[in-house]
Every structure is written in structure tokens, then in C-alpha cells.
Amino acid sequence: MIILKPANTPDEAVRELYEEAFPYDERRDWPVVLSLMETGKLRLLHLTKDGQFAGFVFYWPLPDFTFIEYFAVHAAARGGGIGTYIMEELEKMFGRLVLEVEPPLTEQARRRIVFYERLGYKMFDEPYFQPPHHEGYPQLELRLMQKGSTHGETFQTIKNQIYHYVYNLS
Numbered sequence: 514m515i516i517l518k519p520a521n522t523p524d525e526a527v528r529e530l531y532e533e534a535f536p537y538d539e540r541r542d543w544p545v546v547l548s549l550m551e552t553g554k555l556r557l558l559h560l561t562k563d564g565q566f567a568g569f570v571f572y573w574p575l576p577d578f579t580f581i582e583y584f585a586v587h588a589a590a591r592g593g594g595i596g597t598y599i600m601e602e603l604e605k606m607f608g609r610l611v612l613e614v615e616p617p618l619t620e621q622a623r624r625r626i627v628f629y630e631r632l633g634y635k636m637f638d639e640p641y642f643q644p645p646h647h648e649g650y651p652q653l654e655l656r657l658m659q660k661g662s663t664h665g666e667t668f669q670t671i672k673n674q675i676y677h678y679v680y681n682l683s
Contacts, residue, residue: 515599517559520557523546523559531583535585538646541646554573566587568586568599576674578607578659579607580611580679581603581611610659612634613641613656613658614655614656629660634660640654642654644680657672
């Protein structure tokens with residue numbers, strides 16, 4: 514059985530998977546993650562499968578959609594459709610979802626995009642640049658994908674909302 518449970522504080526298993534799953538330039542420093550959680554801006558779903566730690570989802574509840582910032586499944590829990598199940602549960606919980614993906618330049622990035630497309634996500638054609646999480650690092654070229662749009666929001670309105678709320682840019 515797979516359970517997604519809100520958590521106010523991430524445990525060490527979440528931190529270890531977070532640091533393992535995301536390269537330094539793609540993730541915030543851990544004290545920043547904790548600070549954002551304390552303010553209630555960044556939220557966490559702790560994932561278990563058959564009673565064992567299975568992964569996590571860090572997300573931002575924004576005015577018009579939920580932004581999935583980090584989603585990782587522990588290697589021991591992968592397979593058997595857990596990723597699909599989690600994404601379908603997130604859609605039931607939050608409705609409209611937006612997430613960032615790497616451009617389709619590597620096989621892994623292409624597989625990730627195909628995974629989301631099979632679930633009904635649409636990728637915007639416009640390039641999207643994630644502001645750097647660390648001083649001296651460049652911005653990262655990514656793409657935005659979304660599912661559940663019913664308001665006809667444009668790439669620019671979605672990007673502006675992410676930049677404003679997630680990255681504190683106007």
C-alpha cells in the first residue's frame with residue numbers, strides 16, 4: 514500500500530534522498546528548505562510503500578495551481594507503477610499541477626518527459642530558466658509542463674507566478 518502523508522518536518526531519509534536525487538545546482542541548500550517549510554510556503558508529502566519510506570514530494574500551493582518542485586522515489590520502491598500512482602493522487606489532491614523538467618537532451622530527460630506526457634501533461638514550447646539556487650551559479654534551462662489547465666493560462670502567466678512566489682522575483 515502506498516501512502517502520501519503531509520509532514521511538517523522532513524526526516525533524515527527525505528534529506529538523504531533529496532541530496533542523492535538532485536544535483537547541487539538543481540536544489541536548494543537544506544537550511545533553506547527547512548526555512549521555507551517553517552513559513553508554510555513549501556510543503557512536503559512523505560511517501561511510504563508497505564510501511565517503508567518510499568520518497569517525497571515538495572510542492573508549493575500557488576494561487577492558480579500547485580507547483581511540484583521536487584519529486585523523488587527511493588530506488589528500493591521504484592517499479593510497479595508507483596510514480597504513476599503518486600502523480601494521479603497528486604492530481605486528485607490538487608487539481609491543476611505544474612512542474613519543471615530538463616530539456617529533452619538526454620535519454621533520461623526524454624524518458625521523464627514521456628512519463629509525464631503519458632499521464633496527460635503538456636510541455637510548453639518556450640524555454641524556461643530556473644533562477645539559480647546558489648550564488649555564482651548560472652540559471653538552468655528547463656521546460657515547464659502542466660496538467661489540468663482550465664483557465665487558458667499562458668506560459669508567461671504561469672512562469673510569472675512561479676518566479677514571484679517560488680523564486681521571489683518580480
